[in-house]
Amino acid sequence: MTVALRLDSMAVNFGSVAGLTDVTLAVARGERVVLLAPSGAGKTTLLRAIAGLEPVVNGSVVVGGRDVTNDPPESRGAVYLHQTPMLFPHLDVAANVAFPMRLRGIDRDDISRRVSELLASVQVSELAGRRPGALSGGQRHRVALARAIAANPQMLLLDEPLASLDPGLRQDVRQVLTRTHLDGTGMLIATHDLDDAVLLADRVAVLLGGRIAQVAPAEELFRAPATVAIAAFLGIPNRITGRVEDGAFCSSMGRLPVGGAVPHGPVVAVFAVDAVTVATGDEQAGVFGEVVELHRHLRHPSIIVQCGSVTLEALAPRPVPSRGATVGLVIDPSVIHFVPGTDDA
């Protein structure tokens, strides 16, 4: 893979205290990697450090094959897009998009042609003469993206591009981002939103505890989180501590035969809500419990079932059982992922 960005053991402080301690990550040209992390984990700090807006304490930043660790922001080839589009209020839309090209001394006619192309690509051609103050939130994001692409960067660094938008605008900007595919440019998009990560990412990099904890395609990440902490952050609710012995997972819920390459010793069985269903008459319930809570999610309502000392979350059947009812649960063993260690998340 041709690398647009490579971070090697990068360390960045949060003010005067240690923040990001050991960040290693690679983004290919044309690839869209989502940096997924909880609020306060250092997403913005990491993006700003890659862009040269925060000092790197240790390690290296390589953009487009060139070590830029000590280079100023203007010569790194990495454009940073703030959460709120920082359009220049004294310039109209066309002049904003032309800004990076004017800096490079590009011919006026070429700038004009390129500005038209870029505005068309983000579907705001009719706004060329407007000032940023006359644009909606979604339009501002589109213009900011066009301006960033105009700089012809090796890397685009987008900091929570959807965080400040209402649902309608989120969808609008999401579409622009998913349609924007740049062959020569890598994209690193910071977010704490799991849905955004799934929708936008070719791969997801989870930033936890000051380091990249796992990098994987979204589907793989949710199916097989590398640690219990990642599973907890991803909101995977079913985590059962036990041991794998003699081809079976032993826990307070009993023995569950397991196949394949499952680590022996203490493990945590991790599985999503949709791996647990309420047994109907035809199915053999593996475990019984009492319904203690109903979660009224819009798309997938679920029930919380207390099975002895273990709490499980399962897809709610129709009709939804009432609180206090006893239900039998069926767990699909093929989607259980075993993480070595204990649940200290």
Add this chain to the structure above:
Amino acid sequence: MTSVPAMLRRGLLPLLLLSAAMPLAILGLASIGSDWFFPALLPGTFSLASWRNVVGTGALLGPALLASAALALATGLAAMVFGAFAGSAIAAATGWRRVIGAGAAFLPVAAPPVALATGLHATLLGAGLGSSIVGVFVAHVVPACGYTTLYFLGIFTVREGGHEDAARTLGAGRFDVLRRVTIPMMHRELLEALLLGAIVSWGQVALTLVAGGGSVRTLPLEVIDYLVAGQDQLAATGSLLLVIPPLAAFGLMRLALRNVELVLP
């Protein structure tokens, strides 16, 4: 039914306008009238003699007006530039550096002009700038820089610099950021600081008197001399000349900035 606060507000606005307009009207009448004694509502006689002292042969007010204007403009420019850099530097500082910086900016503002003049006098004499217009300029710049630094400190404390960061990663060096982003985005604040610095200089008496040693004649000094000498008509004319330029500058600035868009990110 109209509430009491609303009635007060309605009543206060005409009062405010009256309090601003009355002194100007009285000065205007006094500058063209003489023999005006209490309780007469108007001067006994009218003449434009004092206005001829602005532009006529041997006029004193005209040259003083020019000297004041030149000093104010130079002081405003210098204080604007200094204040912008000092204010941003102090805003970016933390801990004791910020406290010392803000304190240093506050000192020339808080110190009474006479005390400041006394302190500056020895320094200016030592530098060979005593009784010169350059010395007066330096004396004016000191408090003006204090005001503009505090003004910009407030602005830069709340300004996050996101536009500058964006510009830099788009390929702009520090100078380009200053020229293409910061200055155009802040031209309202820069003009206001220029006006603030100019106004500080425009009204100075003590500093001009001490630093200029009486040989640098500005408009306030002429007005005071006329007052002391009992030449009320000339004093009123000089006073009007002191009031009109700042008001005109303020009005022109408002006009120039009426289409300036303040856009928050």
